[in-house]
Amino acid sequence: MTDVIDSLVGIAPGSKLDAIRAQRIEARKHAQASFTSLFEPKQLGGVTTDERHAIASFVTGLHGEPKTDAFYAAKLPANLRSAVAAEVAAAKTKGPYGHFPKGPLSVEDTPGPTWKVSDAGRAALGPRLAAAFEHTHMLVFHPRDASAASLQSLLDAGWSTDDIVTVSQLVSFLSYQIRVVAGLGVLASTL
Amino acid sequence: MSTDKTLTPPPHTEPVVFTRDMLDWLPWLEPMAEADMTEHHIKSLVDAARVKSPYFRLLARDPDVLEARTRTDKDIFYNPEAGLPRAERELAAAATSRLNGCIYCASVHARFAATYSKRVDDVQRLLDEGVEARLDERWEAIVAASVALTALPMTFGKDHVERLRAVGLDDAAIADLIGAASFFNWANRLMLSLGVPATQPK
Numbered sequence: 001m002t003d004v005i006d007s008l009v010g011i012a013p014g015s016k017l018d019a020i021r022a023q024r025i026e027a028r029k030h031a032q033a034s035f036t037s038l039f040e041p042k043q044l045g046g047v048t049t050d051e052r053h054a055i056a057s058f059v060t061g062l063h064g065e066p067k068t069d070a071f072y073a074a075k076l077p078a079n080l081r082s083a084v085a086a087e088v089a090a091a092k093t094k095g096p097y098g099h100f101p102k103g104p105l106s107v108e109d110t111p112g113p114t115w116k117v118s119d120a121g122r123a124a125l126g127p128r129l130a131a132a133f134e135h136t137h138m139l140v141f142h143p144r145d146a147s148a149a150s151l152q153s154l155l156d157a158g159w160s161t162d163d164i165v166t167v168s169q170l171v172s173f174l175s176y177q178i179r180v181v182a183g184l185g186v187l188a189s190t191l
Numbered sequence: 192m193s194t195d196k197t198l199t200p201p202p203h204t205e206p207v208v209f210t211r212d213m214l215d216w217l218p219w220l221e222p223m224a225e226a227d228m229t230e231h232h233i234k235s236l237v238d239a240a241r242v243k244s245p246y247f248r249l250l251a252r253d254p255d256v257l258e259a260r261t262r263t264d265k266d267i268f269y270n271p272e273a274g275l276p277r278a279e280r281e282l283a284a285a286a287t288s289r290l291n292g293c294i295y296c297a298s299v300h301a302r303f304a305a306t307y308s309k310r311v312d313d314v315q316r317l318l319d320e321g322v323e324a325r326l327d328e329r330w331e332a333i334v335a336a337s338v339a340l341t342a343l344p345m346t347f348g349k350d351h352v353e354r355l356r357a358v359g360l361d362d363a364a365i366a367d368l369i370g371a372a373s374f375f376n377w378a379n380r381l382m383l384s385l386g387v388p389a390t391q392p393k
Contacts, residue, residue: 020366023273026266027370033259041255064344095343096291103207108321139380141343144292146384148197148219161195161220165252168381169260176377179340183347183369187362190352 003028004035008067008181009188016191017184031177038170039075046163050077051129052170054084058133059174061088062140067185068178083124087133091115095141112142131157132167139171195221203389206294209318211301214294218386222248237261249385260377267370275360275367278307279333283368285314286337287375290322295388296379329358336365337372 003011005028011017021028039052053075060069061084076084097112115137117130125133131154138145154164200217222245223232233239235254238261241247250257268280275283281304288297297318305314316324322338325331332354339347355365382388 016362017366020363023363024266024270024367024370026270027263030259030262030266034256034263037253037255037259045253062343093343096341098292100292101205101207101294105208139384143380143383148199150384151219152197155195155197162252164220165250165385166256168384169250169253169256172377172380173256173260175380176373179345179373179376180369182345183340183373184366186347186349187352187365187369190349191362 001032001036003032004071005031005177005180005184008071009184011184011188017188031180034169034173035177038166038173045166046160047166047170050080051132053077054080054125054129055132055136055167055170056174057084058088058091058136059140059171060178061085062092062137063174063178064092065178065182068181072174080124083121087117087121087125090118090121091133091137093141096143098142098145100144114138114145115141128158132159135167136171139168140175200387200389203387206298206388206390209289209294209297209301211298211305211315211318213302213391214298215389215391216246216295216382216386217389218245218249220249220385222246223251224248234258235261237265246382246386250381264374264378267367267374273363275364275371276307278304278310279330279364280367280371281307282314282317282330282333283337283371284375284378285317286322286334287341287372288379289317290338290341291376291379291383293375293379293383295382296375298388300375332358332360333368336368340369340372341376 011021056072057076060072093113097110099109100106115134117125117133122130135150135154138150151164197219198221203217206214225242228251232251232254235251235258236242236247237258281300284300285297285304288300301314301318305311313326313330322334336347336351336355339345339351352365
């Protein structure tokens, strides 16, 4: 199967970057295995394929890296496309911001929005995905504001503990993959 | 409604500064009980000793993703072949964690950066003052590149690559830096969102 990072960066076999990635063969193989485990898992567990793709498309939309975004947007169920696009447009901001535990670091607190899905978005996405999108926005832009209460909101919306682990990994993995693709893309453009 | 519940951590003191001290981490969601873990779950930990860690037992709820995450992590940081020296991979991890605000991750990787570089004061200055701290040109270039990869929107560009080359990083080293900073955007989000750091009892 095609290596997603290689394919999104445009790393051709035999190229300089191909040789560089080959020096970290385990990282290359397991970054791909992470993708497969999240998007083509042996067992879906409690998180459906459509949910995985909807959350992924929201994450990549928020990052605004065109190639990665197009790759995940193409997997999105057609009935969710416009809803996800509308929420991305409303939710996109700058990061990372957020609060530190009260104390000497409080002078570094950077305020920013606690974003909520629109009413129209909530109707299109349903309560489970709406809760996941709100949590995802926090993870992407202001992860240091995380709290047990954000996890409780996911539980209240019907996500189990197992599901939350999967969703957290999915958002966090994409935060990695998007940056590797962008970073290697810049490096490739200088070779 | 799920019948699962969030956990209220036991009484603890949350660190309020970035530190190189050893910290604990207390989960907000129930880790797997050791007794419930199958061979598949145990294998996903990669290091069997991690069965004692609530963080890894929580992530073991999705074992295939955990195993792939861990093997990616280990190769990015521990593979000694060529590329960026270990100390500077750790520096990129610490800088990324400093910017995102992951006090736990920053503590671990600042310790490693200090151990491998022996530049304890510089590492501590990064923790105390943040990613704008004065280090030296090579370390400032590495920190600036990590910040540019972490910030949203990302600002990492050719100027960062040129600055890294000017301080002696070759292409493989730059690729390692990209891997290390990007990986900590993964790790920080798990650590920050699934539990809370605590100071260790004296």
